[in-house]
Amino acid sequence: MNNELEKWAPSKRSAAKNMFAAFNILKDAGGQLPGKTVIETIRNTIPLNDWEMEVYEKTGYIRWESILHFYTIDCIKAGFLRKNKGIWYLTEEGEKAIKLGPAKLFETASQLYRNWAADNKDPKVKKEKQAEEVAELEENKTQTQKANLDLLEEQAISGIKDFIRSKNAYEFQDMVAALLRAMNYHTPFISPKGKDGGLDIIAYNDPLGATSPRLKVQVKHRPDAVVPVDDIRSLTGLLNKDGDIGLFVTSGYFTSESNRSARESHRHIKLLDIDNFIALWQEFYSKLSDEDKNMLPLHPIYFLGSNE
Structure with a gap:
């Protein structure tokens, strides 16, 4: 793992690692994939530790997936990523950002989010995200809410697609x-x-x-x-x-x-x-x-x- 990432809190370290993996997965697929496919590919190809694989009791979500969804909001506001109806799209800027590597990509997305938040008077700029777990990121409930809604929408679209797949x-x-x-x-x-x-x-x-x-x-x-x-x-x-x-x-x-x-x-x-x-x-x-x-x-x- 990148030496710089080893100094970070577990949630940010997980986010940076898996965000970088997601960007590369999207790039290799031509720039777009269902979010479910991105998640499955990370699960099958990227090492995930026991802490990342734990399940939140309140929501039933797996920790690393919730963390990734939370921080993709930064990437969206940074112009690196788009989401629509369960599909993730890597923008041209996002593809260029891959060259920054996991740590710098994460930091750049976070800084661009803070710039956007400051312009839009988002309360997140008053306090850095320091919590170990997404469930504790109370200083930005709006971002947590958006991440959870994205996750629910992806699950809903995935269920509809599975239903259609079952038809002749x-x-x-x-x-x-x-x-x-x-x-x-x-x-x-x-x-x-x-x-x-x-x-x-x-x-x-x-x-x-x-x-x-x-x-x-x-x-x-x-x-x-x-x-x-x-x-x-x-x-x-x-x-x-x-x-x-x-x-x-x-x-x-x-x-x-x-x-x-x-x-x-x-x-x-x-x-x-x-x-x-x-x-x-x-x-x-x-x-x-x-x-x-x-x-x-x-x-x-x-x-x-x-x-x-």
Whole structure:
């Protein structure tokens, strides 16, 4: 371990070590990963001592995970990291910060946070974080609250993804059709089992399909894979009428080349990966029929937020 880190309090030492590991994991993955995957990778590759692996009795959270989530708030305010719907994104500044090493990266993020806090009159600037455990970091309850909410959101998104993963291809296809109906589309064609000619769903703005746009939809239930660019080009070839829009939905993700192909296509192609699908399901959940809600039932819970 870095000699400088050995002089630090255990909580900061753990944070610096695992924050640096998280940044490298994100960089190796192309800059973004589900937070759950980052945590699992650290758990499987980084040495963690008994103190770090202890579980908080009040929350049931593992100490090192709570500490890491707490200090990622510093990284977010420093501009090194972004989080959205359970996905962690390493920024360009964050990738450059890796060169600083664990100790300097941690100190830089903390200092940039303090600068931000001073500008925003955050009470944290009045007192340094000196507690050994995240549960005792009372001088900045807002940051602790944000870290806990991030953790809860990641757990919630992970649970939704696991539920979707458990479905078969036709069940996921039916979920996509249900979402389109909640968005006021009509779905006269949903591919039955067997050969479908390349289209899984056709959706219209009106019952007869007389008005544009007309959605031609391909659905791939590949939670552990990325959709290659050839699949996007195949959908493009099926858009042969004015007013046709291609929609490609996957329970996994798209390659960067697939995303570029959709953006640059002479036809209108929209891509929905698992994160986009979940976000839309949440947004339009209230407009789903009771039967359709049962395909992916959600239960909203409201927590106290902040004004930041």
